[in-house]
Amino acid sequence: MNASAAPLIEVRGVSKRYPGVLALDNASLTVSPGEIVALTGENGSGKSTLSKIIGGAEQPDGGVVLVDGVETVIANPATALKLGIVMISQELTLAPQLTVAENVFMGRLPRKGRVIDWATIRRRAREELAALDVHVDVNAKVGDLSVELQQEVEIARAVSSKARLLILDEATSSLSEHATERLLELIREQAKRGVAVLMISHRMPELYSTAGRAAVLRDGKMVGTVPLPSTPESQLVRMMVGRELNDYYGSRDCVPGDVVLQVRDLASADGALAPTSFEVRSGEIVGIAGLVGSGKAQLGMALGGAIPATGEVKVNGAAVTLGDPRRALGAGIGLVPDDRKRAALLPTRSVAHNMTLTWLPKLSKFGVVPTRTEKRRVREAIAEYGVKTSSPAKLITQLSGGNQQKAILGRIFALGCPVYVLSEPTRGVDVGSKSQIYALLQKLTESGAAVVIISSELPELIGLADRVLVCFQGAVRGEVTGDQLQEEVLNAIAVSGHVHEEPS
Amino acid sequence: ACGGGDDASASGGTSGLKVAYSSPVASQPGQQIVTNGLNAGAKELGWEVNVIDANLSADQQVSNVQTMIQQQAAAIGLWALDSGAMEGTYAQAKAANIPVIGVNSEGANVSSTVWWGVNRCDDDQSPYRVAAKEIATARPGGKVIVMGGPPVPSIQANVKCFSDAAKAAGLTILAQIDNTKDTSANAASLTADTFTKYPDVDAVWSYNDSSAIGASTSATRAGRKISDGKSEGIIIQGSNGDPDAIEAVKQGRLSGTWDPDSYATGMAVIKAMDDAKKGVTGKNYVVTAKYWSQANIAEYKDTATLGYTLATIPVTEK
Amino acid sequence: MSQDTQIRPPAEVEAPPSPSFLTNVWRSSGKTTGVLAGLIILVVYLSITQPIFMTWGNITNIVASNSVVLVLAVGATFVIISGGLDLSTASAAAVTGMSYGMLLQHGMSAWVAVAGALAVGLLLGIVNGVLISYVKISFLVVTLGTLSVFESAALVMSQGKTINVFSIEGFQPIYNLVNGKVAGIPYLLIFDVVLVVVAALVLRYTTFGRGVYALGSNREAARLNGINVARTTLSVFLIAGLAAAVASLIQVGRLTGASPGIDSTLLLTVVAAVLIGGTAYTGGDGGVGGTVLGVLFLGVIQNGLTLSDVSTFWRGTVNGVVLIVAVALGVARDRGWLRFNRGKTPASS
């Protein structure tokens, strides 16, 4: 490691307690200039808490933080920013009503004299986004963008500020492979120029291709630091989850049965998805791949009734009314949307109420919720889907990101739908839990469900799906099966709209 | 001060005039009766009157008067929400050569004023001084609750008039409570609390009828009888002569109400306008108030049916 | 693989050190702590300084004076939890009260008049609800508009006059219910308790109630999870309309007359009671329990001010200061300025 003498940041024996949880327990960590450190651990192990403490967004209950070897109280994010500590937090921190350009420069808007220089803001925002290979109207309101583009705005904001320490808390979890590559490249460049980087990600390949060291948290305790990429993945995973993970994606022995989901000429009313047709049989997992803006997100939303659409969707032969999520759900289409914060969470409600939201029609009798049954079901689901929470009555927003996702997945999985449409189902979920979720998915299909998975993680699609449909510019341009299921093939279609005519 | 000949010619010249009246809140029953009186008086002279509602906003009232000035009203009647905050408006009207008739409101630039008799407190015959004396006669040394209203000068003056007279007549004032929200419901709540605190109260004097009715419902709920002014029970006097208060007197739920005669008030405004158009200003008309109690309520007639004319309305000049 | 998918109990489910009962109450009172504490302090203070305060007579006065606000506030709680606000509630009550009065005046029988008033309340709720949930106009604009329309409608109905119903026979049942007692307990108190309990149960234990919370918490998430957003929105405004009708019956019962005039502070009082009671003004959180606290808090201050003979001019000051201080107490507790065995020991591994 080419670290200089004093680490840029040193965290010594830091603890943080929330009601009912010890989120950090005497944890220590150092990051030196030019170094890229991966902070790893299961969901709820305290990674975000630690980065918030370094970023001044939370105050530790005990322990100290040293900046350039000097004990420093990072009282608030403003102080952190002054120290050159720039954080991309796991929960997007964008102002939805403001433009892309303004969000990129929030808190440090360029001025000409005393007056804000809008022309410069727009120009520089366009440049910063172009560096990430993102081409979006900088005058668009951020709230109108997809999660992935929102994430890009947040990234552009961080990389365009003169950071000495860059903290990326799952900055890549909403990005496609291509965008991820681009970002990692940028990070490596910055590190070469002496920027210290602390990155959090549940995607192993990213850590191995980028970080020089991995620090592992477990239940708030720092269990060790290992060099990368020399440490075998299995060992790192064992440190994180305390066990081996074999048979990661799982497998089924089940022959696809009858057609469950029939989609004919499904198109979104906004034109982002052109008429698309396909079928999914019972026991089948069909993946949907594509870049941002390829229409894959709209495909999921249209299937789930979340957006106005035209065409025909049938479940077990019965036509489903489009554009009405309640009808779609009633017809047996369980949707997990990709934008958790905007479309899935009830931020002011408990974990339990978030989970039972979707179960209410089935759970209740004459409109009354039997709370005893409800409590039992919630407890079972929490255990089954591995949601780590100190109590079912805890506010869902106080859960770690990955655990929020597990709760959302759990509420849909528990419904036992004939059709599942899962958009980025494992976003922010740790490797151990992912493997559990995959196993659950396989179980769902074995019991006859038809599953559509929309994902930007190609390995996930290849590992799980029987077939993958690839979207390009609003339409499905290719279907890949069997041994053609390779990242290169999927990528080629996603990027160009058709398979390369090249002998392999 | 004008000769008869002048009078005749001026009278001929004033028919067909368009005059305006600025009402503080036209939807209140009393103000509606004022409007009726205005219309009756105007009809007698062949005039037309335009009533504009300030709906309890002084700012709105200023702008209403400005609109009247623009519309070149022949005369303006103005019941100021706040006469301390109308000098500029009076001055503007005067500058435009439009006479302003104040109703219960005075000012340097007001041409003439119509007063409610109930609002006067300058002699023994002033209504609230009479009220205090009557209560003292029925309940010598009795205990009284005084109910005031929103903190506006005219109400405060009336409260003071009654309170001073009551003390002078040997009554004890247990409490003064102010119905600042100006609703029956609030009056009911306030008096309910007060009756619980002072169960031995003999009389309630209230600045208006809806508050008196609120007090009456509380007294009934507290198990008190309402006195007819002499009989046993609690004496509750209101003021305004509102239609439902008249009914309440008939039903024995109010001891009485002071009726300022809003109809005559409206007519008196027209009378004062007529004077002003004839060049006579500086008049102070006082509309005679009447006290309706169970003793005389049988004689009550709707003022509109009394057949007042501008010449016969019960006003005195001060 | 079977071993892998074996489910471990979540790590931190370990039972926290069992706190005392008092600590529990203090903790769980959440956003309403301050108001609760403030209310208790007020009650203690008034009990000492005003011997009359704790008498049964005074307590029934408080109940009678605050029932209208309570009923409206319970309706408003539904609306506010769902993420809306009904500015027209006081005006709607004026219309329903006038309807009741006019039906009586036109010789309708007691229960026809009551049913009529309730029907009008529902109708007003439908007007608001349909404009908001189906025509999709902002709830603020709609209820601001209907605030004005209803106010005007109440005036038009009787040309601004109060309708005296005292001697109308059909009025007796409502008069007796509002002013009567059984075994010393006012019917009104019984009604209030039942109303609050039913409302709390509906919010807590019915799918409709859960839908109301979901809607206020995240409209889009609620929609995607099968909540009928338009119908739920319509329903909360129906409830508000019905609440207005019931409140107006209580009001007419108390005053023995239906008046088209609207207390200009009523709307603010109702909304204040709900918000002081810890219901989030952006929706998704709160409940009628808090609203009861809010109504009581405001009601006791009013009662205390009257009993203590505070001068009219100073009442507003006392009122405002007590409110701010009470809520500040809760804030102080949340920020740990008032430690009460909160167990915030750092790093107790």
Place this chain on the structure above:
Amino acid sequence: MSQDTQIRPPAEVEAPPSPSFLTNVWRSSGKTTGVLAGLIILVVYLSITQPIFMTWGNITNIVASNSVVLVLAVGATFVIISGGLDLSTASAAAVTGMSYGMLLQHGMSAWVAVAGALAVGLLLGIVNGVLISYVKISFLVVTLGTLSVFESAALVMSQGKTINVFSIEGFQPIYNLVNGKVAGIPYLLIFDVVLVVVAALVLRYTTFGRGVYALGSNREAARLNGINVARTTLSVFLIAGLAAAVASLIQVGRLTGASPGIDSTLLLTVVAAVLIGGTAYTGGDGGVGGTVLGVLFLGVIQNGLTLSDVSTFWRGTVNGVVLIVAVALGVARDRGWLRFNRGKTPASS
């Protein structure tokens, strides 16, 4: 192959077909379309039916009678954009007006009295702002409390009496400014225009202004990006306090007296103007341009009602219906019921 692997920009970047200028205006008017259209229709209707409506005298009358609301609404716009609400604004204006009146009464010179009133306004703003941003009590509770405290303070100052300042010499400058004209143009109109332009520029072109938007849009995001949340919050309440002082000077200038009484509909009118003007009640969006529209819309309705002699009882109905219909127009447009060459909504991918 090189052609194949070429990466094309994401689909939704394609430029929409360039719309005509009119379409642009129609589109960009956003949330205020309905009000704008409603205002135009109203103005046209009144110009035809009421010859006096379009006279200069009537127009200056509209300006004069709505300046108080406008000034308060501009202050409220800052507060509401920042995600707050100042319920105390009308009461604060009563206090500053009384301060001005009393200073004049005690023989202070013209500008000392004005400065005093402004200082009191700032002070009231500080009280609100500090309680909200530093003591961290909910803005609703704080301003509800101060609404009541300020109201009471105004009454206490003069024992409820109106202070007539008409004949006090120090009052002349303000009287002349509020009621005077230069070349037929009222000073007040000039002042209003300057105020609105300055406020719009501050919101658009200063770091502070953008901070206000950021705060209202996402408080946590603002905090994490180094915006001083507490100071910005304090500042918007200072602005509201100052606005109250300025509004009260205009009020006293118009009424030639300082009254402790508060028009009970003023607060609602001010907030309504801001919201009708398209500022989001949850903050983060809107501006003073819309607020001007909102004030004008309400002001023209009032003026039209007065000119057209609509009966008192029906005024509220006309008022409310016009408001709802105007905003519904905008909604209809947004939902494509009124097509005006609208492109498709951009993909939210």
